[in-house]
Amino acid sequence: MGDLLGVAVLGAGHMGADHIRRLDRVVNGARVAAVADPDTERAKEATAGIDGVSVHAEAEAALAAPGVNAVLIASPGPAHEEALLAAFARGLPVLCEKPLVPDSAGALRVVEAEVRLGRRLTQTGFMRRYDTEYARLKSLLDGDRLGRPLMLHCTHRNVSSPPGFTSAMLINSSVSHEIDAARWLLGQELTAVTVLRPGSSAHAPAGLVDPQFVVFETSGGALVDVEVFVNCGFGYQVRCEAVCERGGARIGEEHSMVVTTAGDARSEVPQDYLVRFANAYDREVQAWVDATRRGRVTGPGAWDGYAASVVAEAGVRALESGARTSVEQAPRPELYDGAHR
Amino acid sequence: MGDLLGVAVLGAGHMGADHIRRLDRVVNGARVAAVADPDTERAKEATAGIDGVSVHAEAEAALAAPGVNAVLIASPGPAHEEALLAAFARGLPVLCEKPLVPDSAGALRVVEAEVRLGRRLTQTGFMRRYDTEYARLKSLLDGDRLGRPLMLHCTHRNVSSPPGFTSAMLINSSVSHEIDAARWLLGQELTAVTVLRPGSSAHAPAGLVDPQFVVFETSGGALVDVEVFVNCGFGYQVRCEAVCERGGARIGEEHSMVVTTAGDARSEVPQDYLVRFANAYDREVQAWVDATRRGRVTGPGAWDGYAASVVAEAGVRALESGARTSVEQAPRPELYDGAHR
Amino acid sequence: MGDLLGVAVLGAGHMGADHIRRLDRVVNGARVAAVADPDTERAKEATAGIDGVSVHAEAEAALAAPGVNAVLIASPGPAHEEALLAAFARGLPVLCEKPLVPDSAGALRVVEAEVRLGRRLTQTGFMRRYDTEYARLKSLLDGDRLGRPLMLHCTHRNVSSPPGFTSAMLINSSVSHEIDAARWLLGQELTAVTVLRPGSSAHAPAGLVDPQFVVFETSGGALVDVEVFVNCGFGYQVRCEAVCERGGARIGEEHSMVVTTAGDARSEVPQDYLVRFANAYDREVQAWVDATRRGRVTGPGAWDGYAASVVAEAGVRALESGARTSVEQAPRPELYDGAHR
Amino acid sequence: MGDLLGVAVLGAGHMGADHIRRLDRVVNGARVAAVADPDTERAKEATAGIDGVSVHAEAEAALAAPGVNAVLIASPGPAHEEALLAAFARGLPVLCEKPLVPDSAGALRVVEAEVRLGRRLTQTGFMRRYDTEYARLKSLLDGDRLGRPLMLHCTHRNVSSPPGFTSAMLINSSVSHEIDAARWLLGQELTAVTVLRPGSSAHAPAGLVDPQFVVFETSGGALVDVEVFVNCGFGYQVRCEAVCERGGARIGEEHSMVVTTAGDARSEVPQDYLVRFANAYDREVQAWVDATRRGRVTGPGAWDGYAASVVAEAGVRALESGARTSVEQAPRPELYDGAHR
CATH class of the missing domain: 3.40.50.720 (NAD(P)-binding Rossmann-like Domain)
Structure with a gap:
């Protein structure tokens, strides 16, 4: 070349x-x-x-x-x-x-x-979008096998948050990955967002709202819920389950070496995104x-970067207000028609 | 005896x-x-x-x-x-x-x-409460190993709904099981409920709001979300994942005979609650x-039966209004203090 | 009644x-x-x-x-x-x-x-024969879906052996369960047996040949191999994988509550046959x-009890000799024709 | 560079x-x-x-x-x-x-x-040796966690064999991978081999002995058994379970996207080694x-290539004779001391 x-x-x-x-x-x-x-x-x-x-x-x-x-x-x-x-x-x-x-x-x-x-x-x-499992799920959803997607249940967990990580960053840094993944997997825009607050974990830094439970509505009438928990303590875990009209699919379970010792059969959970997403x-x-x-x-x-920003900003407002918050997106320029989804 | x-x-x-x-x-x-x-x-x-x-x-x-x-x-x-x-x-x-x-x-x-x-x-x-897996999860949550529960993610899917099944029945008949299970597993009351509507499946009878995504708040500050989908087509699937401060646990995955034929490794999903919960x-x-x-x-x-009714009624109102709905429960009589949880 | x-x-x-x-x-x-x-x-x-x-x-x-x-x-x-x-x-x-x-x-x-x-x-x-998973496997093998069975891979592990357990008892007490299960699952007799000795575990009592690897041949030309390891340390684990002409099936993986803590996703392995086979x-x-x-x-x-004894005795001789050993079974009386298989 | x-x-x-x-x-x-x-x-x-x-x-x-x-x-x-x-x-x-x-x-x-x-x-x-899962298993076995390896249970299945594939090639072409993997994982030489013949599958070409069950003994007293089945029909499946004194580990289960449709939860099994081992x-x-x-x-x-050839040749003789066959290996030249294991 x-x-x-x-x-x-x-x-x-x-x-x-x-x-x-x-x-x-x-x-x-x-x-x-x-x-x-x-x-x-x-x-x-x-x-x-x-x-x-x-x-x-x-x-x-x-x-x-x-x-x-x-x-x-x-x-x-x-x-x-x-x-x-x-x-x-x-x-x-x-x-x-x-x-x-x-x-x-x-x-x-x-x-x-x-x-x-x-x-x-x-x-x-x-x-x-370049992860093997996500690509497989995308390909499955694009095909005819499962029918129209109705819900995505997502999990995004980190062992612990870095210093200075704020409650807003759970959305605009962590969940921004789910925002893009959901737009891409579904081929739909996210149109509204609600952020729910389970009681924060005692292991989160004082003042950090962690975990959060974020629910998006989409232009095609689907729901996308995301548990984001950045001080979960046990590992880096990114999962996604699609529920469709004729079946479902899930990715992101633990990897496949199972170690059996002392009364348990264990699968290792990666501790870090550089391990999970190295490939x-x-x-x-x-x-x-x-x-x-x-x-x-x-x-x-660039449009996908913009869209993620707009949705994340609405998410941060929803976190602060506790209310369902609409996403107001600028009209998409023609340049981005037919772009890679 | x-x-x-x-x-x-x-x-x-x-x-x-x-x-x-x-x-x-x-x-x-x-x-x-x-x-x-x-x-x-x-x-x-x-x-x-x-x-x-x-x-x-x-x-x-x-x-x-x-x-x-x-x-x-x-x-x-x-x-x-x-x-x-x-x-x-x-x-x-x-x-x-x-x-x-x-x-x-x-x-x-x-x-x-x-x-x-x-x-x-x-x-x-x-x-x-008498299912082996639920009992195991209850015992785990009652112990000290995982710390305080923050969220329960629940799934309740049926192959198809019987004739005459209404949108309200997804809550007061199907989700009532999760209402009791959540109260029992957490030892907490459910205090508010929001019902979200993904677009209904084409395989649901006309007019039935199916699936629904129901989010409960609890007296201890936890969240309980339930996907209820009574025309999912593929099986009877009841799952529950508890997310706690020091770890999590999930039950209700497919059973353990794995059959390998023609490019797939398959676990059978039971088709019916009488199969799944026979024991x-x-x-x-x-x-x-x-x-x-x-x-x-x-x-x-009886108190547990009453509590489930109250929460389910609030859920049905939340389904109709689209708004977060508080659960107003009568004071619990002393007779039920210390009752089996 | x-x-x-x-x-x-x-x-x-x-x-x-x-x-x-x-x-x-x-x-x-x-x-x-x-x-x-x-x-x-x-x-x-x-x-x-x-x-x-x-x-x-x-x-x-x-x-x-x-x-x-x-x-x-x-x-x-x-x-x-x-x-x-x-x-x-x-x-x-x-x-x-x-x-x-x-x-x-x-x-x-x-x-x-x-x-x-x-x-x-x-x-x-x-x-x-009364275990749910074995019954399911039997039913699958009796049907037409997988075709003729070619091999059974079996695992039989105990945490530790009781006092006085001898090398012969790994066969005539532990493996006798696999002998009956194989006869029943396949509807065939076991006709020869070879016992191989991996080096014994340091955790086995002195002099005990543990684990052993036992290979049976059957009247229908199938092979049945059994890892028996009665001081494996980690749990009571009974697995069986059938390999057939058109596919396979396996039972006995870990049960389905998965607990996630500290970098691992764990399934509990039962410690005892009374737990595993209580039902x-x-x-x-x-x-x-x-x-x-x-x-x-x-x-x-009674005939099944006799058959298990004959095969186990051949197994013990095979353990001692290190050689492939034929099983010599008395002719089956008509009384046992058509008996429950 | x-x-x-x-x-x-x-x-x-x-x-x-x-x-x-x-x-x-x-x-x-x-x-x-x-x-x-x-x-x-x-x-x-x-x-x-x-x-x-x-x-x-x-x-x-x-x-x-x-x-x-x-x-x-x-x-x-x-x-x-x-x-x-x-x-x-x-x-x-x-x-x-x-x-x-x-x-x-x-x-x-x-x-x-x-x-x-x-x-x-x-x-x-x-x-x-460059597969992520094998590397993980190697690293586990090299560490102190599981203790001395006693057995490796291996499975090597192909959908179907190419034209001209002979009974000997199940050993010197297919099993040669397990021969190298076992030598590498255990850090031991294979010293003897026995080949057992379950009845051949009706889906194997006429005259092909398929499946075969190959049992190796090692210089450290371990056993390595390999089910090789090149016309299994359902997929390309390479698994390895190590059984050690203090626990075990297995790799090569189905990959982690689980698709649920019509009564089954399915994991795709790759059809081809270029898919399974692409990375x-x-x-x-x-x-x-x-x-x-x-x-x-x-x-x-080169020494590893030689060792695999010698063991495979003994395996082919064992297939033909039906008897346990010793592996006679030339002395290893000093050049290969301390080579990458």
Whole structure:
């Protein structure tokens, strides 16, 4: 497929460094051409041993570096909008980690800029679409076997939340994955949201509303409920059960090595999303590299990033008000018609 | 344990006939002494081959028949209140199939009559408390291992609904089992209810709101959500997952014979509650017979029947209004303090 | 079905006391009429609170006691032959705990005595035939769905072996259950046996060959392999997988409450056969009582007890020799044609 | 890590073409530099769209092509020995699909040639060592949690066998995977083998002994039993259960999307090894490329290929004779001490 794709990676923190490693050692057809991070020492560490990579303090400088054909944005969310617009200005395809932009107004500006450009450049980093089990469930729902989906029951559990994690972040950081997954699996928009509060766990930090039980209504009349529990203590567990008119399907049960000792048969529950979704990240970036080298954009786009933001914002309002809250979404530009679902 | 318990069975329909068979052939320590059914032919059929049983058109006559020490009420719900009061008048212990009385006002009158009597005579037929898996979950939740319960996720699915089944019956007939199970498992009252409507299945009869998604709040700050879907098409499936501060537990997955043919590994899903809960019915009636012969009442009582009615009525109002609906329960009489939970 | 069956129970040890409790409190249609145990104190304890039961030191006295219509033999194996012959002399139906008689020569004498009698009186206590899962597997294999059985893979594990358990007892006590189950499931005789010795576990008592891997050949050309491991440490686990021409089926996986804590999803493994097969024992004795009251014998008979003895003896020889060992079985008397399979 | 590894792929058939695709599009750090196949048209098709690749009829010519740093042998087994020796002559690292060489005498000549060379160049294509579940089981067995392994119960089932598949090939082609997996998981050699024959399935081609039940003894006193059934009809199923002194573990149950329709809960069973082990192949080749670029050999080596051949040959003799057959292995050269286990 010709030359390697030269990627500028913006951000060399936890996620950025992981993507640098992935582009360098796992993914086929790309190379890390430039890295930008205000902490250039961190950027140098993350690129140690990689040939032909330049390190920059400024995103703009990395985009302008020689050999750069595409951009992977892994900087903090607030920096995304400027970076996306800069990439658009240079006509560079982008893989942007979620959130596209933390607030929906900013996300909408990105959508509008892409629409003015007249062509899609952005893939948003919703990696669950690349997970084998989710893909299998999507394929099943797209087929005729189970009939119309009526409900999705989702579970999203983490062992514990990082410092500074707020009640709103359970929705706009954690549940945003379910928001995208539900839109994609169902091919429907989420139109309203209610957030219920079971009593918070004694193991959650003081003041954190955890767990939450979030119920979405969809444009096709389905319900999507999500238990989000980020201090569940026992593991990272992401499950999804679709209930349809002629049957159901569920994914995300424990993995299949069963260990039997001392009166129990145990299946290990992964402790971390990097374990659970390791393959999904690899497949996501490989798919982006492959499509980009062919001049295509195939994954979830800027519109999907915007939609997730709008729904999450309604969710946060619903958490605060305790009331059912409508989702008001801007009209979808034609550019996104027929986009990859 | 001395003489056999002579039981008058009221009602010889589907459920009544099954209890007659159970008392005659399965349960130890009891005998069918009298049966009442307006259709005395049906009652004769159901008692064919049983020695020493008298058949009556009127409940009152069966209660008065020689050898009767206890009553099992399996007549239609509207006949329950009168039968219960008649049994109380004779001081006869009762096992009353659910619902105790179809409306909460009637159920409360039964409670008040029992309170006036000054002693408990009634066991209400919530057989799930006698299911092995539910009992195991109860025992786990009562122990210290998992910590405080935060949520119960429940599923209640039937292959198809019988003729005449109404949208309200999804709550006051089907979900009433989850209402009792949740109260019992958590040792808490249900204080509010919201009913959400996913689009109804094309396989549900016209006009039936099916499935429904019912969310209860509890006196201890937990949430109980129930998917009830009585035309799911594929099987009778009752599941319950408890999510607690230190872990979780789930029951009701498919049973354990796995058959592998033609590309699939299959576990059979039972088609019917009489299959899924066959043992629970046997154990319920045996427990009632054993306790009654010892002069005790141990199972769910009249108060539990009343509480289920009140919550179900609030649920039906919530279904109609679409709004969160509080449950207003009468104060619990002292007679029911320390009753079997 | 008329009067209660008056049962004489021979033996009031662990198993006998459990059967006395079962006949008194669980099983319908029978009563304990007499109990014999050389330790009459033990017999009195086991019958405390039961009306109308007589206690005897001698089996013969119990058989002759008033009200005795049938016999349940739960005395030590060496006492079985004499007890069976005494029951035959009185024409009493018998449920005899396994082994029918410890040695095949004695078992054959019992068979011959029953043949001389000209009618079947004996049910042998192979309770797995009454286990729900085994029954389901049997029904599946008897149907047309999976085709001809080619292999059974069996597992039989105990937490630890009782004092005095010998290497031969892994076969003639533990594997004897698989011997009967395989004969019954396949409707075939076992014709040869090889016993392989993995290195013994450090947790087995010194000198005990544990685990063993036993491979049977059958009259229909199938193989039956059994891992027997009586000091496995973690639980009581009985599994059976049938491999057939058109598919397979397996039973005996862990039960279905899954508990999630601290990084694992756990299913409890029962620690004891009385837990795993509690229902099977209840159903076995109920089936025997019901059939006996109707004057019938329906379960595994004396011939099945004999066959299990012959195969187990060949197995013990195979364990000692390390060689494939043929099973030499006496010709089956016509009395056992068409017996319950 | 510097320049891309230029790989000569020998063989452009089913497996070769798949490896060409993998090196070109999936694996990072390598490129297809040359391909050899007697059918050069097939080789051209398999390399369509790949830049800088030369196509050859002769293996030798491909090895000599410019830019070739390493060799992947995917030609038919009989061609392996010559190709390996040619690669050794040029000092090229090799990834050789199994079997290393079809007969153990040839495999031993390869071992001896590598020993003369004084350094390891060969990785043998036992891809199961790269499967996530096998790796997890290996890691568990290497740790202290379960204690000494006593038995491995293995299952290896295919939907149907390809034309020309012989009874010996069930062992030397199918079971050879279990032979390597058992040696690797246990860190022990297989010392004897017995092959039992259940009656062959009516769905197996006439004359094919299928299924077979193969029992290996190991140098550490463990047993390894393998059900191999290549016309099982329902799926590709590879399972392994380790039984140890303090517990057990099993892998290879059905995957985790459960679909519920029409009375069953179904898990899909993969139909093909390319589906089941897709990731393992990717990881195997990536690991080989990574190690080779670092000048190392890390996977299963020539000695493992030889060992598998010797054991498989004993297995085929055991199949023919029906008797327990010892495995006579040449002494292991020091070169293979401390090799990757």
